[in-house]
Amino acid sequence: MIAASRRSLARYGANQLLEGVKMPLVAEKLAAALVISERQASAPLLVADIMRELEDRGVVARADLASANALSARLHKQISDYLKQAVKVDDVILNQQIDPALIGGVRIETANRSWDLTVAKKIDDMRKVF
Amino acid sequence: MTSEILQFGSAESGGGISSLGLDLKAFIFQLIAFLIVLVILSKFVFPKLVKTLEDRRQTLEKSLEQAHQTELTLASAEEKAKELLHKARSQADAALADAKLEAKSMVAGAEAAAQAQAKRILDEAQDLIKEEHDRLSDELKKELAGLVATATERIIGEKLDSTKDSELIGKTIKGLAK
Numbered sequence: 001m002i003a004a005s006r007r008s009l010a011r012y013g014a015n016q017l018l019e020g021v022k023m024p025l026v027a028e029k030l031a032a033a034l035v036i037s038e039r040q041a042s043a044p045l046l047v048a049d050i051m052r053e054l055e056d057r058g059v060v061a062r063a064d065l066a067s068a069n070a071l072s073a074r075l076h077k078q079i080s081d082y083l084k085q086a087v088k089v090d091d092v093i094l095n096q097q098i099d100p101a102l103i104g105g106v107r108i109e110t111a112n113r114s115w116d117l118t119v120a121k122k123i124d125d126m127r128k129v130f
Numbered sequence: 131m132t133s134e135i136l137q138f139g140s141a142e143s144g145g146g147i148s149s150l151g152l153d154l155k156a157f158i159f160q161l162i163a164f165l166i167v168l169v170i171l172s173k174f175v176f177p178k179l180v181k182t183l184e185d186r187r188q189t190l191e192k193s194l195e196q197a198h199q200t201e202l203t204l205a206s207a208e209e210k211a212k213e214l215l216h217k218a219r220s221q222a223d224a225a226l227a228d229a230k231l232e233a234k235s236m237v238a239g240a241e242a243a244a245q246a247q248a249k250r251i252l253d254e255a256q257d258l259i260k261e262e263h264d265r266l267s268d269e270l271k272k273e274l275a276g277l278v279a280t281a282t283e284r285i286i287g288e289k290l291d292s293t294k295d296s297e298l299i300g301k302t303i304k305g306l307a308k
Contacts, residue, residue: 067299069292075299082307103283104290106299117302119286123279130275 003037010049017050018059052111054089061089066097066107066118079108087113 004012009030016026034040055061063083065071071079080092087110104119290298 067295068290069295071299072296075296075303078300078303082303085307103287104295104298105302115306117299117306119290120283123282123286126282127275127279130271130278 003039004033006039006042006046006049009033009046010053013046013050014053014057017054018057048111055087055111058089060091060093061087061110062093062095064095064097064107064109066099066102066109068098068100068102068104068118070098071096071106079106083108083110 013026013030016029017023030046031043034043034046051060051062061083063079065079076094076096080094083092084090102118102120103123105117105121107118107121108115
């Protein structure tokens with residue numbers, strides 16, 4: 001039996017979700033496919049692939065936000081509005097992480113794009129210039 | 131004949147020759163004796179003597195001739211020896227001149243090689259110094275950049291509170307949206 005590729009599984013998962021199939025059911029089916037083909041370790045990658053599919057189709061984008069301080073709701077909305085415009089999706093899911101090492105600013109990562117607007121990045125660039 | 135001669139002598143002894151104090155008999159006897167001696171000498175002695183003298187003369191002549199030849203040979207040999215010596219001297223002079231030239235050129239070559247090596251060593255040393263200088267310069271720049279970056283981090287970290295950070299993020303996102 002030929003195992004389905006991760007990409008085709010991701011497409012299948014995205015289709016199922018868009019057709020309105022409940023997420024736990026979709027997850028169960030995809031988990032079974034991974035177990036049969038003994039690729040359990042690639043589950044996080046499959047999730048990222050599904051998010052990429054959904055983002056490519058303009059449905060939803062998941063953005064990982066990293067900043068030195070917690071962002072306010074206003075800022076969340078501002079970022080969400082910007083991402084909807086930039087990534088061309090209908091909806092954005094924000095995932096906040098705090099990292100004091102960034103000093104200031106914010107880093108945004110979606111499935112297909114990333115923006116590093118942190119002070120740490122600017123200082124690092126300055127170091128490289130020297 | 132002798133008795134006639136004797137008779138003639140005694141007939142005349144009272145007059146002419148005896149007035150000179152000469153005895154004719156004695157004179158004739160002496161003359162005969164002389165002639166006998168002469169004949170004997172001529173027959174037995176003179177030829178041998180002459181022959182001996184002639185032989186001696188010839189020997190002397192030969193010796194003289196040989197001596198002359200020897201002189202000539204010696205002169206020729208001396209001449210040849212002189213010539214050989216002259217040749218040898220010339221060759222020695224030429225060899226000495228060649229050797230001097232070669233020695234000069236060897237010394238010049240060694241000097242040039244030493245100079246070239248000295249220059250090479252100097253150039254290598256200069257390259258090494260430049261390399262070291264560049265390396266140290268780069269290291270210093272990196273360290274300085276690191277110090278500046280660390281100082282900037284600290285300063286910004288201290289000065290940037292959450293309110294200012296939020297303002298900064300807001301301005302950046304606005305800038306991106308434009």
